Amino acid sequence: VRTREALPQDWAATQNNLAIAYRQRIKGDRADNIEKAIAAFTAALTVRTREALPQDWAMTQNNLANAYSYRIKGDRADNIEKAIAAYTAALTVHTREALPQSWAATQNNLGLAYSDRIKGDRADNIEKAIAAYTAALTVYTREALPQSWAMTQNNLATAYRDRIKGYRADNIEKAIAACTAALALYTREALPQSWAGTQNNLANAYRDRIKGDRADNIEQAIAASTAALTVYTREALPENHAETLFGLGITYQDANKLDLAYNTFESAIATIESLREEIVSGEESKRKQAEHFNQVYSRMVEVCRELNKITEAIEYVERSKTRNLVEQILERDSKTIFPPEVFTQLEKYRDEIAVGQYQIQNGKAENLKVLAQHLQELRQQRNELQNTYLPVGYGFNFGSFQPTLNEYTAIIEWYIINDKILAFILTKTREVTVWQSQPEDLEALFNWIDKYLQNYYEQKQQWLNSLGKSLKELASILHIDEILNQIPKHCDQLILIPHQFLHLLPLHALPVNHSAENSRCLLDLFAGGVSYAPSCQLLQQVQQRKRPDFQSLFAIQNPAGDLNYTDLEVQVIQSYFNTANVLKKTAATLTAINNSDLNTYHCAHFSCHGYFNFTNADKSALILADAPIADTPKKTDSERYLNVRAGETNDLDKCLTLDKIFTLKLDKCRLVTLSACETGLIDFYNTSDEYIGLPSGFLLAGSPCVISSLWKVDDLSTSFLMIKFYENLFKLFKLDNLEAGDIAIALKQAQNWLRNLTIEELDKFLEEHKAKIETVLAQLRVGQRIIFQESLKLIKQRQPLPFANPYYWAGFTASGL
Numbered sequence: 001v002r003t004r005e006a007l008p009q010d011w012a013a014t015q016n017n018l019a020i021a022y023r024q025r026i027k028g029d030r031a032d033n034i035e036k037a038i039a040a041f042t043a044a045l046t047v048r049t050r051e052a053l054p055q056d057w058a059m060t061q062n063n064l065a066n067a068y069s070y071r072i073k074g075d076r077a078d079n080i081e082k083a084i085a086a087y088t089a090a091l092t093v094h095t096r097e098a099l100p101q102s103w104a105a106t107q108n109n110l111g112l113a114y115s116d117r118i119k120g121d122r123a124d125n126i127e128k129a130i131a132a133y134t135a136a137l138t139v140y141t142r143e144a145l146p147q148s149w150a151m152t153q154n155n156l157a158t159a160y161r162d163r164i165k166g167y168r169a170d171n172i173e174k175a176i177a178a179c180t181a182a183l184a185l186y187t188r189e190a191l192p193q194s195w196a197g198t199q200n201n202l203a204n205a206y207r208d209r210i211k212g213d214r215a216d217n218i219e220q221a222i223a224a225s226t227a228a229l230t231v232y233t234r235e236a237l238p239e240n241h242a243e244t245l246f247g248l249g250i251t252y253q254d255a256n257k258l259d260l261a262y263n264t265f266e267s268a269i270a271t272i273e274s275l276r277e278e279i280v281s282g283e284e285s286k287r288k289q290a291e292h293f294n295q296v297y298s299r300m301v302e303v304c305r306e307l308n309k310i311t312e313a314i315e316y317v318e319r320s321k322t323r324n325l326v327e328q329i330l331e332r333d334s335k336t337i338f339p340p341e342v343f344t345q346l347e348k349y350r351d352e353i354a355v356g357q358y359q360i361q362n363g364k365a366e367n368l369k370v371l372a373q374h375l376q377e378l379r380q381q382r383n384e385l386q387n388t389y390l391p392v393g394y395g396f397n398f399g400s401f402q403p404t405l406n407e408y409t410a411i412i413e414w415y416i417i418n419d420k421i422l423a424f425i426l427t428k429t430r431e432v433t434v435w436q437s438q439p440e441d442l443e444a445l446f447n448w449i450d451k452y453l454q455n456y457y458e459q460k461q462q463w464l465n466s467l468g469k470s471l472k473e474l475a476s477i478l479h480i481d482e483i484l485n486q487i488p489k490h491c492d493q494l495i496l497i498p499h500q501f502l503h504l505l506p507l508h509a510l511p512v513n514h515s516a517e518n519s520r521c522l523l524d525l526f527a528g529g530v531s532y533a534p535s536c537q538l539l540q541q542v543q544q545r546k547r548p549d550f551q552s553l554f555a556i557q558n559p560a561g562d563l564n565y566t567d568l569e570v571q572v573i574q575s576y577f578n579t580a581n582v583l584k585k586t587a588a589t590l591t592a593i594n595n596s597d598l599n600t601y602h603c604a605h606f607s608c609h610g611y612f613n614f615t616n617a618d619k620s621a622l623i624l625a626d627a628p629i630a631d632t633p634k635k636t637d638s639e640r641y642l643n644v645r646a647g648e649t650n651d652l653d654k655c656l657t658l659d660k661i662f663t664l665k666l667d668k669c670r671l672v673t674l675s676a677c678e679t680g681l682i683d684f685y686n687t688s689d690e691y692i693g694l695p696s697g698f699l700l701a702g703s704p705c706v707i708s709s710l711w712k713v714d715d716l717s718t719s720f721l722m723i724k725f726y727e728n729l730f731k732l733f734k735l736d737n738l739e740a741g742d743i744a745i746a747l748k749q750a751q752n753w754l755r756n757l758t759i760e761e762l763d764k765f766l767e768e769h770k771a772k773i774e775t776v777l778a779q780l781r782v783g784q785r786i787i788f789q790e791s792l793k794l795i796k797q798r799q800p801l802p803f804a805n806p807y808y809w810a811g812f813t814a815s816g817l
Contacts, residue, residue, distance in 0.1 A: 004047065012047035015040045016060055023067055026354045031072035038067045050093070058093035061086045062106050069113055075615060077118035084113045096139065104139035107132045108152050115159055123164035130159045146185050147194075153182040154198045161205050169210035176205045188231065193240075196231035199224045200244050207251045221251045234271050235372030236360050242271040246296050253299060258307050265300040269319070272296065274379050294320055302417050310432045311398050314424050314536075317415045318396035321535040321691065338389050349382040396537050402428060404543055406740070408528060410487045413497035413536065421445060421478065425486045426536070435483050444477045449501050456711065464807045471521075471806060475510040480522065484512065493528030493741050497535060501684040503691065506710055507532075508748075509810035523751065529744025531814040534691035534699070542704040542816045543740070547602070547670040550729070550738045553577040554601040559588035559608050559625035564784055566607040568776045569675065569719035572769060573605060576730045588625045590654050599665045603673070604703070606656075607722075610676035610694070611642065617683040617692040621655035622676060658697045666702030670738055673707045674698075675722050680708030680813055695815045705743050705816035716791055717754065717808040720765070725750035740817040747814050754809040759796050766792075 002010040019040035025033040041064040048056040065086035071079040087110040094102040111132035117125040133156040140148040157178035163171040179202040186195040203224035209217040225248035232240040245268035252261035272293050297320035304313035338346060356375045359365045365372075405411070411426040421437040452470055455463035463470075475481075487494075496507050508530040510522045523530050533539040557570040567584075574580045581601070583592050588608070598604060609623040619642070627650040629641075640652050666672070674680070674694060682693035695706040707725075709718075728746035733739075757765075766773065777785050795802045803809055 008047045009053070012044040012053075012056070012060075015044035016048075016056075016063065019044065019063065019067070023063075023070070026358045027351050034067055034071050035073060038064065038071065041067060050089075054093045055099070058090040058102070061090040062094070062102075062109065065090065065109065065113070069109070069116070080113055080117050081119060084110065084117070087113060100139045101145070104136040104145075104148070104152075107136040108140070108148075108155065111136065111152075111155060111159065115155075115162070126159055126163050127165060130156065130163070133159060142185065147191070150182040150185040150194065150198075153178045154186075154194075154201060157182070157198075157201050157205065161201070161208060172205055172209050173211060176202065176209070179205060188227075192231045193237070196228040196240070196244075199228040200232070200240075200247060203228065203244075203251070204247055207247070207254065218251060218255045222248065225251065233372070234267075234274075235376055236368060238271050238274065242268045242293065242296075245271065246293070246299075249296070249299060253303060258303055261303050262300070262307060262309075265296055265303060268296050269300060269316070273319075274376075274383070298417050301415060301422070305422065305434060305436070310424075310434055313422075313434065314413065314426070314432050315396050315398050317413065317424070318398075318536050321537070338386075342385060342389065346382060346385065349378055349385075353378050353382070398432065398536075401536055401540055402426070404540060406493065408491055409493045409495060409741075410491040411495045411497060411533075411536070411539075412483060412487075414499040414502055416442065416445075416499050416502075423478075423483050425483065427488060427491060430488065433486050435479070435486065437479065441477055441479070445474075448474060448477055452505075460712075464805070467806050471506070471509055472511050474505065475512065478510070480510050481512060484522075484525070492526055493744070494522070494526045494530045495539065496530060496532050497539075498532070503534075503680075503682045503693075504684060504710060506806060506810040506813070508813065509806045523748055526748075527745075528741050529746075529748040529814070531705075531741075531744040531816070533815060534696055538691075538696075538699060539817070542699060545702070545704040547668065547704055548737045548739075549668070550602045550670050550733075551578045551736070552600065552602045553580040553582070553605060554596060554598060554603070555580065555582040555605040556588045556593075556608050556622070556624070557582055557584045559583075559585060560623065560628070561585050563607065563609070563715055564776075564780060564788065565715045565719040566675065567779065568769070568773060569722050570605065570607050571772050571776065572723045573726045575772075576726055577603070586625045590624050590626075590656060590660075593624070593656060598669070599667050602668060603671045604666070604669055604698075605673045605675065606679075607675045610674060610679040610709070611650075611655075612678050612681040612693065613642070614683060614685060618659040619652055619657050620681075620694055621650075621652055621657040622674070622679070622694070623650055623655055627651050627654040658692070658694060661694065661697035661701055664698075664701040666698065669703040671705050671707070671743055672698040672703045673722070674709065675707075675718060677709060677712040680710045680815075699816055703816070704740075705814055707743070707747065707812055707814050709811045710813065711807075711811050713811045714808055716795075717803055718811075720757075720803075721750055721754050721809065721812065723769070724753050743817075744814050747812065751809045751812070754803045755806075756801060757803055758800060759802065762795070762802065 001007075002014050004011045019037040022033045022037035022040065041060055044060050045057065045064070047053070048060050050057045065083040068079045068083040068086065087106055090106050091103065091110070093099075094106050096103045111129040114125045114129035114132060133152050136152050137149065137156070139145070140152050142149045157175040160171045160175035160178060179198050182198045183195065183202070185191075186198050188195045203221045206217045206221035206224060225244055228244045229241065229248075231237070232244050234241045245264050249261050249264035249268060252258075252264055297316050300316045301313045301320075304310070304316060353375055356365075356371055356378075360368065360371060360375075405426070405428040407428045409428065411424075413424045413426065415422045415424065419439045419442060421442055423435040425433045425435070448470070452463070455466070498505070498507060508521070508523045512520055512522055512525060553574060553576075555570050555574065558564075558566045570582060570584075574582055581596060583589075583596070606622050611621050611623060613619040613621070621642075629649050629651050641649050642652060643649055679694045682691055682696075693708075695708045698706045725747055728749050729738075729742070732746060732749075733742045777788060780788070798804075
């Protein structure tokens with residue numbers, strides 16, 4: 001009835017109300033609800049214009065800003081900018097003179113947005129937040145609007161505690177004063193949740209306090225946290241409970257009360273892990289929350305190390321590294337992972353828990369204790385049901401993992417904490433040992449990675465020329481020789497588990513024995529090869545996959561038609577297999593892949609362009625034949641279209657993206673090779689200890705091993721490397737009994753071969769494959785054949801070892817077994 005044409009103002013009012021309902025909606029997907037709210041607010045603004053209906057326009061702008069503040073999808077920084085813009089727009093109508101309360105409310109909201117702002121200078125943002133809160137308090141007085149006054153005082157306290165400008169000691173005093181002021185109104189009896197939140201803020205301020213007696217400040221912080229926990233119970237408000245325990249644990253740790261810190265962090269982690277769907281998720285805002293709570297694990301690892309609980313430390317390291325991955329799998333692939341009836345039951349659990357949590361948080365529970373207990377039981381039932389089907393879970397017991405290791409295998413697992421680099425050394429029989437750096441080593445590592453990435457993205461030639469020198473510096477910073485001294489001499493196979501940005505680096509190429517004359521690297525020390533894994537848990541999972549056969553090939557060959565040497569690469573590789581299905585050039589489409597039964601092949605080889613999406617890792621992709629589009633859409637959907645190279649737009653709906661890879665079934669696959677650029681990169685910008693990239697997608701899809709690249713590789717040298725790698729596999733091992741570690745050995749030997757290849761040996765290699773080279777060259781245009789010959793001439797000018805630079809041989813890694 002209320003259509004835009006017949007009753008535009010009523011229609012706009014209903015759109016606004018609908019948006020508010022979606023923003024507050026409990027059931028359904030939270031991210032989708034907020035998107036619908038934004039769409040409805042935006043629709044309302046087509047009628048509620050500033051000129052025609054200024055007050056309605058301003059109110060809707062404020063509501064739209066609130067929705068952007070809570071938005072999950074899209075870039076978090078951009079969402080906050082849109083919120084700030086909308087609040088600022090609202091303030092052109094919501095003036096102090098005309099609408100003082102609306103003006104004050106918008107000022108308070110603007111302060112929150114500036115406090116959360118990612119773009120711009122952090123110090124300036126906090127100053128703007130303080131200015132906005134202070135402005136709001138000229139209307140929100142204790143006498144006129146006491147609850148709004150107390151709320152803004154609490155927000156102001158947080159801003160002063162985070163303040164960068166001014167004297168730190170004075171800022172914290174102002175934070176304490178503001179919290180104390182708020183608590184004059186917020187009582188436990190009248191406003192228990194607001195009281196508890198302010199107590200928690202007060203505890204954080206006392207923990208950071210510089211003035212006064214340190215011991216007294218610690219006791220005040222402990223008392224305030226303990227008070228907050230009388231309201232923030234695990235049963236009633238588990239997320240706030242975990243947050244407060246985290247702060248209390250830090251207080252105990254700072255006071256060197258390590259046993260109390262251990263117990264407190266243990267309780268916090270137990271609460272976090274009971275809130276899988278409620279706290280940890282692949283959704284943007286929940287991912288940010290997970291990043292924050294990941295600090296609990298980091299702190300716990302540090303406390304375990306200080307208490308010499310080394311086994312517990314590695315277990316908490318592992319638990320931190322799989323939390324988000326599990327949740328992303330659940331969010332994206334629930335219908336694939338779970339049978340229909342189980343998926344339906346999990347949805348029922350989710351909705352019932354959400355409704356109950358809403359009733360508790362909004363004071364609508366008839367019997368708080370009974371409802372809280374019921375929710376706890378529901379969470380336990382849900383988690384038990386999920387764990388029956390999930391390939392990777394929260395629990396990691398080192399005692400059950402250690403016996404699964406080969407007696408000749410050693411693992412180095414790195415973990416970066418607040419001020420140190422830790423390296424855990426794991427073997428089959430020995431107790432876990434841990435090496436730790438000095439604080440200056442961590443600072444040096446951060447400086448090194450900044451320079452490395454800057455050169456890679458902005459000065460590629462300088463990055464390439466200095467790669468060998470850079471790796472020497474990295475080996476020194478990581479003290480790789482000291483770590484290697486803790487590995488038993490009989491271990492001939494090494495598995496590396498990096499952490500955060502270390503995943504981006506060719507650690508297998510680190511130089512060793514700096515004092516020795518010979519130029520050796522980590523790869524040279526282990527005859528059984530050096531491979532990688534995202535975590536021990538994923539390693540444990542792939543160990544269960546027995547895939548001895550290696551006789552059938554599925555391959556994607558040069559979909560873009562511009563990688564001349566991949567044609568040679570795939571044709572040679574194809575000749576090694578008994579059966580092969582090769583999708584060449586224009587035939588290599590997503591439709592063709594979907595029509596191929598990938599579940600029947602032992603090896604999947606992708607020779608194409610790759611792309612890693614740092615904004616949304618799920619949209620990282622292998623670029624296929626029909627992905628490029630002729631005309632760039634007028635309204636570019638950043639979720640769907642991407643520019644891999646200048647002047648070329650690709651449709652991700654026609655690419656093999658990570659979210660599509662997760663849905664693949666590779667139950668017979670022994671190896672996936674991603675012979676493309678940057679296929680081994682992961683999202684290292686977020687700090688959630690997550691490993692999300694193309695390799696993890698194929699590992700979880702079923703392959704025990706994935707070979708991928710860490711940078712934009714050279715087309716010709718990659719072809720040589722891949723040909724030699726597969727040649728090694730087929731010459732050295734039984735193809736009906738390929739064992740764990742065989743792939744790492746074959747790759748190690750191929751990399752050492754390329755690294756030490758002389759001009760004479762290169763000529764011999766080219767002669768061996770002369771027939772196939774000539775076949776490929778015959779398919780090329782004259783200009784392309786000339787380029788090939790010129791490339792060979794340039795290679796032969798790099799005397800005496802044309803591929804000695806790590807750029808040519810060290811870019812590929814083997815993840816898994």
